Amino acid sequence: MTKAGAAPAPLLAVAGLVARRQGRLVLDHLSFTLAEGQCLVICGPSGCGKTTLLRAISGLDPVDGGTVRLDGQLRNGPGRRGCGRGEVGMVFQGEQLYRHLSLLDNITIAPRLVHGVPRRQAEAEAMGLLRAIGLEDKAARHPGQLSGGERQRGAIARALALSPRLMLFDEPTSALDPSCVREVLGLIRQIREQGQTMVVVTHQTAFARSIADSIVVMERGRILDVGSPEQVLLEPGTATTRQLFSGGLPEVSALDRVRLSGTLTIGIAAEGPNVALESLRCNPVLALLARRQGCTPALRRLDFTTPPLLLRAGLADLLLVRNSSDPAGLVMLPESEGLPPGLALAAAANDTLWLKALGRG
Structure with missing residues (x-):
């Protein structure tokens, strides 16, 4: 129980996280917290550990040290991890929809199998999601009949179908044609404005600046910079941060x-x-x-x-x-x-x- 006047406990708490892959240190004692309703953006050069961090938060991959807690409950730690029951939704670099299923079935499969939602109810809720993202008329189509942007928007709807407490986005536009990027970023921004707690890994630094409550800059498995977007953008603490944002943000917001x-x-x-x-x-x-x-x-x-x-x-x-x-x-x-x-x-x-x-x- 939170004491009167005390700050509420964070929804996500990452403490001293360590991960090794094939003997190489990929995550080097990372620690940060994220409050409910906030958006954390993670930036950094390729290979710095961003995807490994998201997979550790989701419980998909094991860690060698430290802990990941969601709403105070242990989600990942040495020798103990779990993917939960839809509390965390994740959108990968590739949309990874099931090719043999229609878009509607892709969205309803998790609610039906994980939460036991009746098919009719799951389909009604899925159609509501598709309507919200402008794909209601594509419900019966299979992934191969959709554009890259439509598939990725469908993947986002699939992740939202379980009403997750936390959404993770791993460079969701990296595999898209430039013509599809705007529609996917627009959908993520729309979800953000609705109060969804999220962690976003992206190279789209202008987009990152527009949605983030805080930005973490990583390099070689470590956190180099962390702070509000204006702090990280206008007062970068490292050369890596300056290089990342100078290329992606040609102008500073007034x-x-x-x-x-x-x-x-x-x-x-x-x-x-x-x-x-x-x-x-x-x-x-x-x-x-x-x-x-x-x-x-x-x-x-x-x-x-x-x-x-x-x-x-x-x-x-x-x-x-x-x-x-x-x-x-x-x-x-x-x-x-x-x-x-x-x-x-x-x-x-x-x-x-x-x-x-x-x-x-």
Whole structure:
């Protein structure tokens, strides 16, 4: 029983995990926790132990030291492991659907065999999952009749059919054609937004940044960096982390800068809106906008000709522009109401994190 005021016990607790394969140390005393409803993303170069870690958490593979506990119950440890009864769902790099079964049967087989759910009930629930992921009309098809993205979405639905407490994703887009990647990542993001606890191994670093509550960076079986996405991204502790994220994230979200600096910087073009800075500093709309982000507003007059480039460079987090202009790469914000006549606030159109915080994502 949790004491009053104490933090709840984590759903997942990995402590001192050690795994050897053919005499080689693959997991080197890994420890971390994950709270219910949170998303942990694991990044790292190929061969660093990410897949071995997920398989150890799921109970599929044995370990040589340490423990894995799910909701306080031992799931894996030296000489003792178990796959449970659907508490953990796992989606592999390849979708691994049963080729001889229809998509509907792939999804219903585990609930029927593991939980004894009657076929009619299992099929009704499976159709609900297929409807949610846009594959209701493909229920009778076999995996060979589906695209790679459809098969992987089906594999995700199969894992969700047992209502797992924890979902594990092992580079779920690595085997997909680029045209299928977006639909699978979109489904994972949708599941995340519904509050599903998950651990995601991915090389899609921009995607990782958009869904993670925390990021772990591994190398050679060890944890090099761990922290919030903005900490790992903007203040990397190792060269490996810098290399991983510099290649996958060409730009930093304005939301990251705001949270780290505690200041919301609003840029004004020198040749743009003709308005005095002093009058804007007292504007209640700008003050409220900054307060919602837990920071203070700052105004900066800038000489720029390419507004989106200015935002990407980090010289401002938002821009004050004429509301009659519609430059490519910007999106006007509803917060513009209440500003001086003829003026509007604009953000980078591709900054999904920032736009989400402003209610536009």
